[in-house]
Amino acid sequence: MATANLPLHIASKYVLEYRRFLASNPDQAEHSGYCPCCGSSFREWRPVFGRGRNAECHICHSFERHRHMWLTISEDPDFFRPGTSLLHFAPEPFFKAAFGENRNINYYDCDLAKERATYAVDITEIPFGDGHFDRIICSHVLEHVPDDRKGMRELRRVLKKGGVAYVMVPSEVRPDTYEDPAINTPELRLQHFKQATHVRIYSRDNFVERLRESGFEVDMQMPKAKFGEQMCRDFLLGDNLYICR
Ligand SMILES: [Zn+2]
Structure with missing residues (x-):
């Protein structure tokens, strides 16, 4: 059970919230979707605001990519x-x-x-020494960073030998990454990169290449290949996870 890795008081809080949720939404008690993050199950996922899809957990608010990440981390013995x-x-x-x-x-x-966090950190100038961290999680960050290669080199620098960085970005199967410094206003970025704060659309293969050039060994993990169709459907998993060593 992936929820076994939650601190007990957090797991208890989710159990209580889930009971309350079912009491006020009895029609959701069919259990066709299961959230491995908080252990809740329901008939239908919650609509993701502005995205036209039902994918959010009613209790812990995870999306497809968070559940993929959490299941993977739960299998990481260290x-x-x-x-x-x-x-x-x-x-x-x-x-x-x-x-x-x-x-x-x-x-x-x-x-x-x-x-938004305890430490204000620019990923291209991480204020920690070499090899400081055993694990790094960096999800949906690099597509916002103009000098992403420098950000990747910094991740590599602060990761301990034998450590693991779990990285996610939105990517597409396309010949090359689409980026252009002339696309430099929120309006243009929205139009070209689908979000006002994104500075590129990654090609999946090129993203792996950039990580490798930064000194990482990279495994690209697709949820279906890793967890199978049934689990992907039941847990509603999504996004590729780039496991960097
Ligand atoms: Zn959940």
Whole structure:
């Protein structure tokens, strides 16, 4: 059970929230979707705001990519070992609670915007020494960073020998990454890169190439190949995960 890795008080909080949710939404008690993050199950996922798809967990608010990440991390035998030093960019609330309140983990949550995390950190100038971290989580960050190659080299630099960085970005199967410094306003970026703060659309293969050029060994993990069709359907998993060593 992936939820076994949650601190007990967080797991209990989700159980209570789930009971309340079912009491006020009895039609959701059919259990066709199961969230491995918080252990809840329901008839239908919650609509993702503005995205036209039902994919959000009603209780912990995870999306497809978070569930893929959490299941993978839950299989990492060293992740929850006492003393693990974890650097987490752009912390999502579920992960922040799961890692930040776990006494085994020395947790460093960071974001470029200091109001969104404990540490204000520019990924292209990470203010920690070489080999400081056992694990890094960096999901949906690099597509916002103009000098992403420098960001990747910094991730590589602060990762301990034998450590693992779990990286996700939106990517497409396309011949090359689409980027152009002349596309430099929120309006243009929205039009060309689908979000006002994105600075490129990655080609999946080129993203792997850039990570390798930064000094990483990279495994690209597709959820269906890793967990199978049935689990992907039941847990609604998505996004490729780039496992960097
Ligand atoms: Zn959940």
